[in-house]
Amino acid sequence: MDIAPNAALVVVDVQQGFDEPFWGPRNNPSADENIAALIAAWQETGRPVVFVRHDSSKPESPLRPGYAGNDFKKYVEERRGLGSGPELLVTKTVNSAFYGSPDLDAWFKAAGIRQFAVTGIQTNMCVETTARMGGNLGYEVLLPLDATHTFDLAGPFGWHRSADELARATAVSLHGGGFATVVTTAGLLAACR
Template sequence: MTENAIEIAPDSALIVIDVQKGFDDSSFWGPRDNPAAEGNIAALMDAWEESGRPLVLVRHASLRPGSVLAADSPGHAFKDVVAERAGRESLLVTKTVNSSFYGTPDLGEWLTAQGIRQLVVVGIQTNMCVETTARMAGNLGYEVLVPLDATHTFDLTGPGGLTLTAAQLAAATAVNLHGGGFARVVTTAELLTAAEAS
């Protein structure tokens, strides 16, 4: 193995975050990036199932009035790409905040009980729930892999009217996670090859 080779543990957990229909509402969210995200997520879910590795699905139940991700909204449902594979998961977590570690049931407790130390984090949004979960996992001592091409996000406006595109935000997430030592940023293809090899 080379120094940079990816090794996928036999019990590596794939954490699929918030791939929900509400994120298809462009009038609510605005422009997005990476139209290949859902296909890459599906490929990883299939690879994890085929190899018998654990799959964790995370779903956001927004408490904000009028949110397209509210529990009583049609947008709360998983997108078809995940819904078609639902029922195969080892754990289903519901959360109301960005981090998947603050949900029900408790993700950290479950991972500890299973002895899992490696996580692959994918889903929506790159710079929100994916990045927050990956940062927290890194702080908790997990080995974290983030295939950025299996995530997507939306343009966002911040202080003073500064707007960053989804692509700019995704690039910032990659630098934050990888450069900051929280996670290793990789590609879906690299993970699929590594998962098959191991």
């Protein structure tokens, strides 16, 4: 795969609150290691990195502002500001990073960015919504599925899906629907370097 010299890495909601039991069983225990490797590679090659933080408006949420769970996980916070490329912090209260502040689409356009990789938490929620909207906006979106994770989820009619099932469904929807190209962390690292 070809990675543009100015391709952005969008790191979605890698926050301490997602380590709490509140969410239930998760998948992909190697996600954090893969996310860390991608941040390091992007910073080492001078590419732009966007850190996205979810500021939940729900008073019981582990991601609410003023609560420790709102903070980025330690390995993310320690990497902020270390790259030679541009960096942006986006805060949001909804799923898509494109509905955050500052305006991600405007920042991408001003920098001439047409390609981005999206990683983070949760695969089928904020990561998927950001990827889907990026595809709708005409960006070339790459999704390293193994650099994301999610949690088991209950739905209507007594349906329940495991985190792995939800992640696979996201991958099929995004890739098969043409919103994003689903890749691996290893493939993305090789192309980036």
